Amino acid sequence: MSKRLRSSEVCADCSGPDPSWASVNRGTFICDECCSVHRSLGRHISQVRHLKHTPWPPTLLQMVETLYNNGANSIWEHSLLDPTSIMSGRRKANPQDKVHPNKAEFIRAKYQMLAFVHRLPCRDDDSVTAKDLSKQLHSSVRTGNLETCLRLLSLGAQANFFHPEKGNTPLHVASKAGQILQAELLAVYGADPGTQDSSGKTPVDYARQGGHHELAERLVEIQYELTDRLAFYLCGRKPDHKNGQHFIIPQMADSLDLSELAKAAKKKLQSLSNHLFEELAMDVYDEVDRRETDAVWLATQNHSTLVTETTVVPFLPVNPEYSSTRNQGRQKLARFNAHEFATLVIDILSDAKRRQQGSPLSSSKDNVELILKTISNQHSVESQDNDQPDYDSVASDEDTDPEATASKAHRQKASRLEKQNSTPESDYDNTPNDRDLDDMGSSRKGRQRSSVWQSDSSGPDTAEPHVAPSPILPSTEDVIRKTEQITKNIQELLRAAQENKHDSYIPCSERIHVAVTEMAALFPKKPKSDMVRTSLRLLTSSAYRLQSECKKTLPGDPGPPTDIQLVTQQVIQCAYDIAKAAKQLVTITTKENNN
Structure with a gap:
């Protein structure tokens, strides 16, 4: 979207010029x-x-x-x-x-904290309630006065309020009046375009009935916003809702994860109640938003700012309205590497389509319990998983059956990281192979991708086993200088991704690989610090993964046709992993050298 800001526009929070x-x-x-x-x-x-x-x-x-x-x-x-x-x-x-x-x-x-918002006076005899505010919102949306409605929403008016006397919601009113911007505002605050009024009509029905065709089409888009966003994240395309196509289910460029764990996870996801499935889908939507925003952030920042404290949001921030277990599960989504996360997104898209079409499942609750036991047996540290479930949801009436824990499967892929990455003797420069882990995902076993690693130029030589751990770290200035070179090259790659210059991927990835190798060479072969080892392992493994992803853009590659948009998304994720690891190393060396 080409948007030229006027010079008079300033940041709402600090009055700085040219907000972007x-x-x-x-x-x-x-x-x-x-x-x-x-x-x-x-x-x-x-x-x-x-x-x-x-x-x-x-x-x-x-x-x-x-x-x-x-x-x-x-x-x-x-x-x-x-x-x-x-x-x-x-x-x-x-x-x-x-x-x-x-x-x-x-x-x-x-x-x-909403510390500066106007507080309405509340008196015992005439208190202003959310219901009163919602009724005001209901009547205000038929006009074009957006700021009045935003003010009401800020004070607690409910976007999905069902007016008991009128028998409809604010979105019905806005749609009947053709107020498309009011509809956008209500949707941002959670209004549902599929809600029926007392006569069984939806806001879409009223928009069409009133001849507001652009509004009607936009309301349908809003209705499918979650699944549209997930599909666009993977393949850069959206369904053609005008012609009745409401779902796109992307296919992986390489083979899908066919491990037993992945199969079990998919079955468990299908067995979730609709309530829990919606929660999981919303969490994945938020993670997609975080990853996409991070990619834009990396592409738009001056490379020297990438090593500052404003760089990375490493996982989804806590939402106090959710249970602690749900927040833990949301944060663990960040550990999925691009391939694993794409697999989860495709599973959600497939099941969303199945659920809307009302297709039944053959699996029973007994099968779900069996799968749960099978997967838990694959993990060596049983007590850790049982004490801290990787994913749960807000307790509800539907949480009393085995389905309530079913979405834990996908998260258990990530939890293996903590157990296997803690091996003290693993050096950061181990050659990537099936057992290799990176900081964003789990073991590569069963992912049908080991041939990619082994057919490429081999990884760095494994450190000699007798090398003693070294506490010596390079100077902060040297690490920052190498990090700036890495992030400058990452910017070049991300610009190529934004401009669809896919033939630039391989040369960009090679320059990043050289810069990463030079950065890693600053550090001892066997660093004493666990944090340094983990960050270096993420840095080097992500650089190799980036090269293998970029090579998929070469023509004539045997196997299924390459989905270039999916490859691009994985390339962006690898670049993000590298930038994240480089920043971690800057932070660690700065802290250690200042001590």
């Missing part, structure tokens, strides 16, 4: 530094998109622009506009403030 990101649900534009804080808060607080390098539905961008231009930021800074607020010590951040703690503390107070 938007917070969709807050209706604001923000700068890079403030965006780094927004990203760390999580999508439940702020949904960020890059204004130029992220695909935008036109009316969604128009909605955010309208809110920004009509002063939506004053909703979140209401009390700061009061001249007496200076007396209380409250102050808006400015561009010269440090990100941490100054900007970060202000942004958390503003959006997480």
Whole structure:
């Protein structure tokens, strides 16, 4: 999306010039530094998109622009506009403030604590309730006044409120009135386009009935937003909803993970109740958003900033509305490497389609219990898995049967990392093979990809077993210099990915590999620090994986046809892994050398 910002636009949080990101649900534009804080808060607080390098539905961008231009930021800074607020010590951040703690503390107070939002007076005889606010929202959405509706939503109005007297929701009202931007705002706050009113009609029905065809088509897109986003993440295509195609199920460029663990995981996912399946799908959607945003972040930052504290959001931030076990499972999604995560996404897309079409499953609960036992027996540390389940969900009435733990299967792929990566004698420069692990995933056994590793140029020579562990680390300056070279090369690769210059992948990956080898050579063969070994192992294994992924773009490769979009996504993930490992090494050496 080509979006040229006007020079008059400033960051909503620090007033810095030329903001390049938007917070969709807050209706604001923000700068890079403030965006780094927004990203760390999580999508439940702020949904960020890059204004130029992220695909935008036109009316969604128009909605955010309208809110920004009509002063939506004053909703979140209401009390700061009061001249007496200076007396209380409250102050808006400015561009010269440090990100941490100054900007970060202000942004958390503003959006997480809602410290500056106008509080309605509550009296015992005339308290303003969420129901009252929701009724006001219900009547306001028939007009084009977006900021009024955002203000009501900020105070607690419910986007899916079903009006008892009117028999419909705010989205029905907005659709009947043809208010497409109001529909966008309501959808951002969770309004469901598939909800029926008291006469059985959906908002889509009312939009079509009123001749609002663009709105009707957009509501259908919103209805399938989750599965559309997952498909687009893997293959760069979306279904043709106008012609009744509502799902795309991408196929892997190489063979699917056919291990027994993967088969069992898929069966268990199919056996989930609809409630739990929806939770898992939403968690994976959030992880897709995190990975895509990180890829855009890497591609748009000056390479020297990649080694700063604003670089990476390593896993999904905690959502306090979810149980601790669900939050743990969400965070472990970050450990899936590109291939494993793609397998999970395809499983979810396939099952979403099956569930919508009402196809029955042949497996019974007894089979699910058997699969659970089979998978748990494959893990050596039984007590660790039993004490801390890798994935659970918010407790509900549906959680009393064996299905409640079924989605644990995919997470157990990741949990093996902690057990196998803790082997003290494994050096960072072991030759990658079937047993090799990287920090983003699990054992490669059964993934039908060992031939890729062995047919490529072999990995670094394995360190001599008698080499003693060394506590000596290189200087911080040397590590930063090599990291900047790596990240500069990564930027070049990511630009090639954005511009679909697939023939540039191999030369870019080779330059990255050279820079990674030079970086690794700074460190002793057998570092004493476990953290250094783990980061170096991630750095080197990801560089080899990147080369093997890039080679899939060569023409004439035997086997199934290459899905270039899926390869590109895996290339981006490998590049992210390398940048993450390099940053970890900068952080570790800085800390150790300062001690």
